[in-house]
Amino acid sequence: MSKRYDSKKHWYAIHTYSGYEEKVAESIRQRAESLDMADKIFDVFVPKEKLIEIKNGKRKDCRKENFSRLCIS
Numbered sequence: 001m002s003k004r005y006d007s008k009k010h011w012y013a014i015h016t017y018s019g020y021e022e023k024v025a026e027s028i029r030q031r032a033e034s035l036d037m038a039d040k041i042f043d044v045f046v047p048k049e050k051l052i053e054i055k056n057g058k059r060k061d062c063r064k065e066n067f068s069r070l071c072i073s
Contacts, residue, residue: 009042021046 016024025044032041048063 014024014028025046028041028044032038032044051062053060053062
């Protein structure tokens with residue numbers, strides 16, 4: 001029976017203050033590199049979705065956090 005995921009890897013959700021999600025994610029990336037933990041911390045991201053806003057008749061592409069105050073590592 002094959003596994004669909006690697007049992008050695010786990011996902012963690014980190015709760016942050018609103019507006020600081022990207023700063024926290026970048027800080028985790030830097031710490032993982034400086035502490036030589038790249039083999040333990042594989043990916044850090046902030047979940048976002050692509051949106052199209054229309055203001056004053058103009059289209060604007062933007063990205064919005066799906067879960068504000070959340071950073072996934």
